[in-house]
Amino acid sequence: MKAYQEMSKEELVQEVESLKAQYKKYQDMDLHLDMSRGKPCREQLDLSMDMMDALNSEADLSCEDGTDCRNYGVLTGIDEAKVLIGDMMENNPDNIIIFGNSSLNVMYDTIARAMTHGIMGNLPWCKLDQVKFLCPVPGYDRHFSITEYFGIEMIPVAMTPEGPDMDFIEKAVAEDDAIKGIWCVPKYSNPQGYSYSDETVARFARLKPKARDFRIFWDNAYGIHHLYDDKQDYLIEILAECKKSGNPDLVYKFASTSKITFPGSGIAALATSPNNLEDIMNQMKNQTIGHDKVNQLRHVRFFGDIHGMVEHMKKHADIIRPKFEAVEEIFDAELSGLEIADWTKPNGGYFISFDGLDGTAKAIVDKAKKAGVVLTDAGSTWPYHKDPKDSNIRIAPTYPTLEDLKVAAKLFTLCVKLVSAKKLLADM
């Protein structure tokens, strides 16, 4: 098909009329579809139902070291959970704390603690005039909500397929000691599905921040969330790389089993240096007696070891891979050659990042909503919900059924075309 930009006014008018007619048909279908959040679908959740039998009334709820998981105690998590999650995160179990059900909560608490008590003896952030965070964009809205809530100024950093703009980051952290952190989703990034290159990870590890309490918030949310057996992204392990670079305390690395077993009923973890661990434990001991050890044990008994987890993730991939492929096929078929859109084709994770013409994202999301398809709000991939180009939309293909997803993706492309054609027409 001819690129929209090359169409004459008449051609565009005709195209808009045709698209409107198609759009009307979708409206008549009374759709109620949701592509807004990175939620696993029912079939994915069903994969973990056997976990509900991993512990029953006949089970011995003791750890290998004899600890009764039913009682109080064990602040940082049971040993066997640290081994399992350590293998998942590619970190030594000694570097790991196991938390409750939400890694987002761990990130929030990490910042809350920095606000009130500071990091490793440095001044609490709430005592400073200004605290800033670097935010690779587009990025994860819930990260940005945390920093916004704490009044931390967010500075957007451009993303590339190799990771964030490291030239900018190196300069910024070296010059400005108000910059205390950066949000990273290093593998199968949210929303692009990009994975940081070896060079990017190495440059992160070698950062020379002016602020001694600068930390990289390394949200390894999709560490083993591959879509393909034969196309998988690999990253250098950041903690090891930091240690090697003489920057052992530079990183907090987060992960959870939320998109492995049950979101909301999984286990979350943090991997970091001994100094950071000590700093955190000095706070944690005042916050709780310990997290849910029975659920930790349940996960360990269900998976056995990392191999069980890897096999489990292949089943997830088998369910969601066709969904990603369906979206990509429909985008290709409907949008290729029109020169009105780009989108990513990730090897893992939960999202596709879509970029339309400048100034169209909000209108596309609105249009889709009016025909019954809910997308992530336009703008939400940017700090303060402000996408300066109004072009980025996060596509979350996992939750709807494949059938529904195809309808939703088709409608989405229709909205993209309609909004884009009208915009080009208006700009003429």
Place this chain on the structure above:
Amino acid sequence: MKAYQEMSKEELVQEVESLKAQYKKYQDMDLHLDMSRGKPCREQLDLSMDMMDALNSEADLSCEDGTDCRNYGVLTGIDEAKVLIGDMMENNPDNIIIFGNSSLNVMYDTIARAMTHGIMGNLPWCKLDQVKFLCPVPGYDRHFSITEYFGIEMIPVAMTPEGPDMDFIEKAVAEDDAIKGIWCVPKYSNPQGYSYSDETVARFARLKPKARDFRIFWDNAYGIHHLYDDKQDYLIEILAECKKSGNPDLVYKFASTSKITFPGSGIAALATSPNNLEDIMNQMKNQTIGHDKVNQLRHVRFFGDIHGMVEHMKKHADIIRPKFEAVEEIFDAELSGLEIADWTKPNGGYFISFDGLDGTAKAIVDKAKKAGVVLTDAGSTWPYHKDPKDSNIRIAPTYPTLEDLKVAAKLFTLCVKLVSAKKLLADM
């Protein structure tokens, strides 16, 4: 037996020699007993093993409203859990948020939030020169640890069998707007097992604090934790009383199932006014997507309703009542009439509060430890671990077996006598 204070020097010397010989025998027994923390014993934990079957791989993990508990969402907890915990807390389900596994964590977060963001539009506490909390003493060490961690000045308030000294509290909060809160364990208090009288609760509800962001931290940890069927303490419900008194936002009320099902794997909750709920939810939505709904559902399916929970608590009582009675019998037999000690005889909860002669608590705890019986550290029932009289010791009878407990209690009384006799001798 003759009161120690009435003994002659010779009699005391003889008594000390006799006690030393008895103590030596205990030392030879190589004991390893723990009366330090309020932990349920194995038999109590066994009561909840059937909860592990409440959900299995065949179960429908949907709420009554159709929500799939396995997936993300439902920030404030599932409806049926709010009903169950509402009945447990004697509050309307609409006034309740269900959290994760630890009410201590909820209290910590409540204070952390007040520090960084303030309560209902008031200035964040971290912006103030001084923040103070009232602390009824003796009290719960983990409460005091939280306020100490946040640099909040703690002011001790005397406890009576009817609750804290309300004359002092009314005056203090009316005069000093730096006083932002008070720690209360209103029912079967930690460590005395006292329950606040109707008058005390009513006076709390009628407080006229100078600080608009003053809150009562009402830790209802032992709301249904009775020891007896026929001797149970009842309290006026504080939220209702506050509302009636025109002080609807004055109270945060906390509870959990930690000492009902499994400590560390239970569910915690907060009950408070709609204004406070809104304030909290505005923060929580940045902290987490939701707590563990599967575990909430597990609790609901296990208990069915509050009647199931009440029956369950009777089984707990049957296990721990003989332990409280054994301690009381041994204390009576060994210490009555010596005029060197007082102790409480609670109708519920997890503790007995013991008071020895001034200046003996630390020595008694040390003496017991050297013979293999671990007690809660002397001083830990006071803010900053400073018991000005060095007289109070918290006794936690639930965790050891009845047999071990009897040995430990006997040894404890021996240490009390030995330390007291030596002290009286030294003072002569």
